[in-house]
Amino acid sequence: xNGAEEILRVEGLGKTFPGVVALDGVDFDLRAGEVHVLLGExxxxxxxxxxxxxxxxxxxxxxxxxxxxxxxxxTAAEARRLGIATIYQEFNLVPQLTVAENxxxxxxxxxxxxxxxxxxxxxxxxxxDRVGIDVDPRARVAELxxxxxxxxxxxxxLALDARVLIMDEPTAVLTTGEVERLFTMVRQLRDxxxxxxxITHHLEEIARLGDxxxxxxxxxxxxxxxxxxxxxxLVRLMVGRPIDQQYxxxxxxxxxxxLKVSGLTRAGAFAGVSxxxxxxxxxxxxGLVGAGRTEVARAVFGxxxxxxxxxxxxxxxxxxxxxxxxxxxxxxxxxxDRKGQGLVLGADVAENLGLxxxxxxxxxxxxxxxxxxxxAGEVAGRLxxxxxxxxxxxxxxxxxxxxxxxxxxxxxxDARVLIxDEPTRGIDVGAKVEIYQLINSLTASGHAVLMxxxxxxxxxxxxxxxxxxxxxxxxxxxxxxQATQDAVMALAVTExxxxxxx
Amino acid sequence: MSTNxxxxxxxxxxxxxxxxxxxxxxxxxxxxxxxxxxFLTVTNLLNVGVQAAVTAILAFGATFVIITAGIDLxxxxxxxxxAIVLAWTxxxxxxxxxxxxxxxxxxxxxxxxxxxxxxxxGKLPPFIATLAMLGVARGLALVVSQGSPITMPDAVxxxxxxxxxxxxxxxxxxxxxxxxxxxxxxxxxxxRAMYAIGGNxxxxxxxxxxxxxxxxxxxxxxxxxxxxxxxxxASRLASAQPQAASGYELDAIAAVVIGGASLSxxxxxAFGTLVGALILAVLRNGLNLLSVSSFWQQVVIGVVIALAVxxxxxxxRGAN
Numbered sequence: 013x014n015g016a017e018e019i020l021r022v023e024g025l026g027k028t029f030p031g032v033v034a035l036d037g038v039d040f041d042l043r044a045g046e047v048h049v050l051l052g053e054x055x056x057x058x059x060x061x062x063x064x065x066x067x068x069x070x071x072x073x074x075x076x077x078x079x080x081x082x083x084x085x086x087t088a089a090e091a092r093r094l095g096i097a098t099i100y101q102e103f104n105l106v107p108q109l110t111v112a113e114n115x116x117x118x119x120x121x122x123x124x125x126x127x128x129x130x131x132x133x134x135x136x137x138x139x140x141d142r143v144g145i146d147v148d149p150r151a152r153v154a155e156l157x158x159x160x161x162x163x164x165x166x167x168x169x170l171a172l173d174a175r176v177l178i179m180d181e182p183t184a185v186l187t188t189g190e191v192e193r194l195f196t197m198v199r200q201l202r203d204x205x206x207x208x209x210x211i212t213h214h215l216e217e218i219a220r221l222g223d224x225x226x227x228x229x230x231x232x233x234x235x236x237x238x239x240x241x242x243x244x245x246l247v248r249l250m251v252g253r254p255i256d257q258q259y260x261x262x263x264x265x266x267x268x269x270x271l272k273v274s275g276l277t278r279a280g281a282f283a284g285v286s287x288x289x290x291x292x293x294x295x296x297x298x299g300l301v302g303a304g305r306t307e308v309a310r311a312v313f314g315x316x317x318x319x320x321x322x323x324x325x326x327x328x329x330x331x332x333x334x335x336x337x338x339x340x341x342x343x344x345x346x347x348x349d350r351k352g353q354g355l356v357l358g359a360d361v362a363e364n365l366g367l368x369x370x371x372x373x374x375x376x377x378x379x380x381x382x383x384x385x386x387x388a389g390e391v392a393g394r395l396x397x398x399x400x401x402x403x404x405x406x407x408x409x410x411x412x413x414x415x416x417x418x419x420x421x422x423x424x425x426d427a428r429v430l431i432x433d434e435p436t437r438g439i440d441v442g443a444k445v446e447i448y449q450l451i452n453s454l455t456a457s458g459h460a461v462l463m464x465x466x467x468x469x470x471x472x473x474x475x476x477x478x479x480x481x482x483x484x485x486x487x488x489x490x491x492x493x494q495a496t497q498d499a500v501m502a503l504a505v506t507e508x509x510x511x512x513x514x
Numbered sequence: 515m516s517t518n519x520x521x522x523x524x525x526x527x528x529x530x531x532x533x534x535x536x537x538x539x540x541x542x543x544x545x546x547x548x549x550x551x552x553f554l555t556v557t558n559l560l561n562v563g564v565q566a567a568v569t570a571i572l573a574f575g576a577t578f579v580i581i582t583a584g585i586d587l588x589x590x591x592x593x594x595x596x597a598i599v600l601a602w603t604x605x606x607x608x609x610x611x612x613x614x615x616x617x618x619x620x621x622x623x624x625x626x627x628x629x630x631x632x633x634x635x636g637k638l639p640p641f642i643a644t645l646a647m648l649g650v651a652r653g654l655a656l657v658v659s660q661g662s663p664i665t666m667p668d669a670v671x672x673x674x675x676x677x678x679x680x681x682x683x684x685x686x687x688x689x690x691x692x693x694x695x696x697x698x699x700x701x702x703x704x705x706r707a708m709y710a711i712g713g714n715x716x717x718x719x720x721x722x723x724x725x726x727x728x729x730x731x732x733x734x735x736x737x738x739x740x741x742x743x744x745x746x747x748a749s750r751l752a753s754a755q756p757q758a759a760s761g762y763e764l765d766a767i768a769a770v771v772i773g774g775a776s777l778s779x780x781x782x783x784a785f786g787t788l789v790g791a792l793i794l795a796v797l798r799n800g801l802n803l804l805s806v807s808s809f810w811q812q813v814v815i816g817v818v819i820a821l822a823v824x825x826x827x828x829x830x831r832g833a834n
Contacts (some may be wrong), residue, residue: 315720339722353720356713358780363709367721370706379702421721 016043018208019079020096021067026073034060036231037074042176045197047208049239051250053412053440054226058211061228064176065209066098067091081174085293097169098178101185101438103161105168107154114134114153115168144197145168157302159190166197175304177201178209183217183430184438187301187466188501195221204326214467215243240345250349259473260445262452263492266476267291270460271343271429273312276321281307282484285321289429289460294451296475297464298500304484305464306348309431313345314338325429339368344427346418348434348464353404353416362402364387364417369424380462391420396446419450430454468497480504517588523533533826535773541795546800555805566795567684568593568747570788572762573769574695575739577787578732580770581699583712583779584633584640586736589646590762592625594755595655600745601664601754611667611773619741625651627730634726648763655756663753674749684746688788691742696784704731711772712779768815769794772822793818 020042026034026227042048044079050058059314063069065076067085075082078094085091091098112133113120121131136149153161177200183191198221202208210222218225222239227249234249236441247258269290276285282304289295297305311318323330325341355364365388366461370379382412388402395416399409406414411461415435422430432451436444451461451474465471471478478495480488480503488503522781547554572589579586600618604611625647632643633794643659676682699705719725748754773790775782797818801811 137751313720334726335719336722345720347720350716353716355716356710356780358713359709363706365721366711367718370710371703371722378697379703381701 016045018043021077021080021306022061022065022074023062025064025071025076025505026076028072029067032430033231033256035064035071037232038228040226040233040236042207042209043389044175044207045202045205045435046220046223047202047210047239048336049222050209050211050228051218051223051246051383052226053250055440056228056230056313056440057248059180059230060231062180062209062211065091065176065178074145075494079288093170094177094180095173096225097172097174097176098180099162099165099169100180100184101182103165105153105161106166106441108152108404109149110152111140111147111164112149114164115139115149115171117168137169137310139171140164142170144200145193154350158185159193162194163197170201170250174206176209177209178211180211181213181438182210185216191217209220213438215246215441218246225247244360244484246425247441250268250440258441258445259470260448260452261294261474261476263294264292264456266293267458270326271312271462272310272324273321273329274324274440274449276308276311276323278307278311278316278318279482282311282481285481285484285486285488287479287486289462291428291458292455293459293476294455294461294474296471296478296495297462297481298468298471298478299481299504303481303504305481306433307466307484309345309433309462310347310482312338313343313431315345337423339425339427340430342426344368344422344425344430345413346422346430346435350414350418350437355414357407358405360405361397361409361417364406365420365424369419372425376442387424388420394415394423394451395420410443412446414440415443415447419447423454427459429460429462429464431464434466435463436465436467444470468500471495471500472497519607522769528551535786535793538772538794538822539789539793540802542796546796546803550800551802553800556680558799560680560685562752562792562795562799563685563688564682565683565799566791567688568750569762569794570688570757570791571691571739571743571746571770572766573773573787573791574784575736575743575765576766576770576783577695577699577773577775577784578708578739579640579736580767580775580777581712581779582729583715583777583781584729584732585644585767585777586629586642586733587644587763588625588629588651589736589740589766590653590759591648591655591741591760592622592737592740593759594757595625595651595658595744595746596622596696596741597744597748597754597758598655598659598664598756599750600670601666602658604667604670605664610696611669612756614667615745619738620743621738622737622741622744623633623734624737625740625811628717629737630733632728633733634729640729650795652760658755661756661757665753666748666751667808670745671749671752673746674752682683684750687746691739692784692788695739695787698735699784704728708732709780710779714780764822765791765794768819769773770821772819790822804832827833 018041022038022040025035025038038057039063052058060069064071067088067090078084083094086093116132117137121128121135127193133149140147143163143166147160147164182194186194198208218239224236225239225241226236227234229252267290267400269288271289277283287309299305310316312323312332314333314337317333325343330341331337343395351357362385366384385402397413397416399413406417412467435447454461463474472495476489476492478500479486480500482504490499552558553642574592575584575589596618599621600614603609603614603617629644629647632638634641673683673687707723711725711728712725715725744759747758769790770787771777772784772793773786775786799817801814
């Protein structure tokens with residue numbers, strides 16, 4: 013990499029928001045044809061940095077140099093003109109339009125003043141070929157899976173001849189196979205001379221894809237290291253202290269069965285799913301994305317219907333599609349889509365923490381506001397939520413702190429069986445460990461956790477038992493001793509291949 | 515220089531954000547008292563209060579709905595229907611006026627429940643469901659009254675009077691309904707649930723809030739508030755008119771939005787709505803005092819509504 017042409021350089025960048033110093037002196041440089049990983053806990057300043065590079069924020073201090081000369085990137089359009097494209101976790105695609113229309117959005121090819129559909133499709137196909145994906149340009153974006161949407165987003169960035177491609181946690185939403193394909197594509201782009209800024213929380217991805225790593229902590233660039241740096245060292249740089257244990261599971265003896273699911277079936281989604289969860293247990297639910305894990309969890313919780321089967325809490329059957337009844341029986345669900353399903357983003361911390369217990373905090377028909385606030389304050393303290401005060405909008409919190417609030421509302425409700433769907437997705441190492449410790453303290457006090465996760469090391473590290481789903485069926489159960497990465501993956505894929513043969 | 519501008523802008527923005535509507539009302543009042551000697555008199559201000567009352571009561575009901583990210587276009591028509599039903603029950607059917615009043619309120623409630631049923635269980639967009647109700651309620655008002663005004667019973671007409679010769683009852687009713695709305699929104703389960711539903715319906719549902727049931731409560735409240743507004747309006751005119759309150763639903767929505775609520779839900783306060791209704795009333799009153807033609811008044815009010823929504827957008831941008 014040495015000697016490669018430097019494209020982008022950032023010197024002493026600083027940014028202050030009212031009450032918060034988001035960036036406090038960041039240095040960073042990017043060369044053509046490299047993958048430069050930005051590493052840091054949530055709140056370390058990665059998002060602020062890339063928002064400044066893509067024109068969403070203006071720096072208060074320091075400067076950005078492109079090809080050696082200082083630039084002011086005032087708008088997203090200006091960033092694009094300078095050849096800087098950003099792919100955020102939330103895609104900028106119009107789901108109702110076709111792939112080709114999205115790729116040509118804002119500047120479709122025209123003929124006699126009308127959109128030239130044929131040329132638009134030809135151009136789209138060419139772009140899609142460059143990214144190396146097989147997608148019909150006429151398909152509606154809404155019909156594509158997340159992985160393909162991401163590819164379309166990348167194709168869109170390339171359509172603008174981007175020299176700098178910023179990718180904000182692109183692998184967070186992908187399955188293992190999809191990650192492989194993404195990496196292949198990123199390597200191709202890199203070999204073609206595109207400079208790539210890559211953000212990830214998966215440390216094992218760094219050595220596989222990256223060239224250099226810049227570690228951010230508390231708004232400062234701490235150090236620049238080669239991507240071959242051992243993971244322990246990266247964690248130490250990122251957190252500022254060594255983390256002795258990534259998965260601090262402390263298992264106890266399981267107690268009485270709390271939740272029992274038998275023969276749960278919904279046509280087209282899952283079939284014959286039976287399992288039991290006992291007090292004090294953490295049960296992991298593994299499987300590929302699309303295996304039906306989330307669907308089962310939501311049906312158990314009453315959020316979605318099922319055709320047949322039964323859900324029992326403490327031996328008593330729960331009515332179908334009745335979240336309220338499930339909640340009152342002691343079930344809780346932390347959904348996979350934190351922002352879309354877990355939080356009222358425009359409301360404050362106290363309001364969100366009290367959402368589940370709202371119906372119980374009545375006093376003579378009136379809501380006991382002081383009591384709610386006090387409870388919210390206590391649980392926020394217990395969870396170590398980093399916020400300015402209880403009145404802060406949850407929208408402005410970091411992902412880890414937002415997740416603590418979603419979990420916190422169920423702690424207030426004292427849910428005895430908590431279903432956690434991808435509880436640590438997009439969360440930094442430090443906050444992950446805090447959530448694991450919270451899981452430990454829950455199970456130690458006789459509660460139980462059903463944890464869905466696509467992060468296999470996490471499932472293996474934290475579960476006392478692992479259930480594996482494939483194609484809507486429960487295909488296996490492994491205890492902690494048997495559960496290895498290979499064993500789980502073997503179960504997760506076999507059924508799929510069998511089904512494909514038919 | 516540039517840092518100066520940078521540090522000053524958020525302060526101005528936050529001022530606009532927190533006190534936008536109230537600040538505008540004060541500016542408007544000061545300007546009008548300078549422009550017209552008749553504005554800042556007790557008689558005129560009470561007059562403004564009376565003018566604002568019907569809009570404000572309708573708007574309190576609309577506030578509930580808008581906080582849940584819904585819309586209720588039927589409130590004007592429901593107000594007219596309720597008043598007609600009251601007058602008809604008391605005069606034509608000869609029932610005692612308290613019974614007639616209860617029947618009128620039940621009609622408002624029923625209209626709201628039908629709206630909610632269509633929205634919550636029929637999954638109709640609120641715009642369509644309440645647009646249909648607008649037609650139905652207005653039509654029924656014409657059917658029941660056979661197209662002519664009906665005299666209000668005397669006992670109820672006192673709602674349009676004054677206490678002690680100066681304090682208008684509509685203003686008192688407005689204040690009372692405002693307090694009820696504020697208490698519901700801030701201090702009751704349905705009120706807090708409205709904010710959660712408007713902020714994120716799926717999150718509310720997954721937190722055990724019975725979203726459909728709460729929508730029933732929301733639209734039912736809007737219907738009852740509309741009935742009260744209709745009764746107050748008819749009392750002031752001493753007769754219930756089938757075409758009364760036409761287009762008031764838009765004034766009500768405007769008052770709510772000027773008062774700082776967001777049409778995308780999750781935000782809004784009863785006090786803000788009161789200020790919004792007062793702004794509209796003060797504006798109309800002031801333009802009358804300044805002898806601005808009623809044609810131009812419509813233009814001015816349109817501009818004010820646009821400015822209010824612009825302010826809302828600015829505020830959200832300021833908050834990032």
